[in-house]
Amino acid sequence: TYPRKVNIFEVGPRDGLQNEATLLSVEDKVTFIQELILAGLKNIEVGSFVSPKWVPQMANSVAVCQALPKTTDVTFSGLTPNLRGLEEALAAGVDEIAIFGAASERFSQTNINCSVAESLLRFQPVVALAQQHNIPVRGYVSTVLGCPYQGDVPIKDVLNVVKALHDMGCYQISLGDTIGVGTPLATQKLLDKILELVPIENVAVHFHNTYGQALANILIALQMGITTIDTATAGLGGCPYAKGASGNIATEDVVYMCHGMGIDTGIDLAKLVTAGKNISQKLQKQPHSLVSLAL
Ligand code: HMG
Ligand code: MG
Numbered sequence: 313t314y315p316r317k318v319n320i321f322e323v324g325p326r327d328g329l330q331n332e333a334t335l336l337s338v339e340d341k342v343t344f345i346q347e348l349i350l351a352g353l354k355n356i357e358v359g360s361f362v363s364p365k366w367v368p369q370m371a372n373s374v375a376v377c378q379a380l381p382k383t384t385d386v387t388f389s390g391l392t393p394n395l396r397g398l399e400e401a402l403a404a405g406v407d408e409i410a411i412f413g414a415a416s417e418r419f420s421q422t423n424i425n426c427s428v429a430e431s432l433l434r435f436q437p438v439v440a441l442a443q444q445h446n447i448p449v450r451g452y453v454s455t456v457l458g459c460p461y462q463g464d465v466p467i468k469d470v471l472n473v474v475k476a477l478h479d480m481g482c483y484q485i486s487l488g489d490t491i492g493v494g495t496p497l498a499t500q501k502l503l504d505k506i507l508e509l510v511p512i513e514n515v516a517v518h519f520h521n522t523y524g525q526a527l528a529n530i531l532i533a534l535q536m537g538i539t540t541i542d543t544a545t546a547g548l549g550g551c552p553y554a555k556g557a558s559g560n561i562a563t564e565d566v567v568y569m570c571h572g573m574g575i576d577t578g579i580d581l582a583k584l585v586t587a588g589k590n591i592s593q594k595l596q597k598q599p600h601s602l603v604s605l606a607l
Contacts, residue, residue, distance in 0.1 A: 314575055389407065419459050450516075496532045564601040
């Protein structure tokens, strides 16, 4: 059986854009986000509060947040690696933040310049302060199905970080297949173990589509009852600290599959396709979505 309704967590304006060399203006990003809202998206990751030396594209995230429409039924989220990031996120007025750890040591070092254990210590005060401000915290775990540096990642290493973030108070754990190497049975094996630790409603999946496996993996996740799926419109994206990582699975492709299966997403596919085509045009590329190209 499949869920009747899923929650699409749109990461295009953050994960999608962070790897793009063409720096987009505040206005261009806000237009993109407004088009996503018009298409019906309710959870949108709008930027990250990280070092601009590490991720130049995200340098205008505070200004982007401040220019967003004041809607009450859309949750705007941003990544915060440390207290400094959280302070910026609070000033920017986001509704929700996300901390981001990894299951593999080398990826942690390369992405956030500290070990896995150090990152968990660093996240604690971030979560505590966010909670004081009544800001929900999402927790990402990267490299859950493979690492660009170390290759295979033992499931126990994934479970340790998942449990730590869940115990810390993250309301949801998003499992990142950062470089898209996972295949369906590996996904199933991993989720079987994760669901022994964390209630299913607190688990989300975040597949990059580098090897074209994301939809198959999402189908497995849906069969197992997962109802939150991270996607990026136009299949934008990739992690600048994961060489070869291509975009997230396209929101358009997931919405098409869900609607075809009778699963409600609350999204207007035609409007979504327009949003994806417009942002792709700004980046002077074609949408990385087969559904978008077909329509
Ligand atoms: P660091 O160099 O270890 O930190 O970086 P530091 O505290 O020594 O500070 C170094 C400089 O950064 C200083 O500036 C700080 O002020 C500044 P300087 O004195 O050199 O001018 N700084 C900041 N600036 C703005 N905002 C901040 C901030 N913190 C320090 N919050 C740090 C550590 C974490 C900051 C750095 O490594 C970093 O910014 N990393 C971000 C990497 C990133 O954003 N990666 C992509 C997102 S993760 C992802 O895509 C995976 C995901 O999608 C899931 C999946 O697919 O698996 C989530
Ligand atoms: Mg990602």
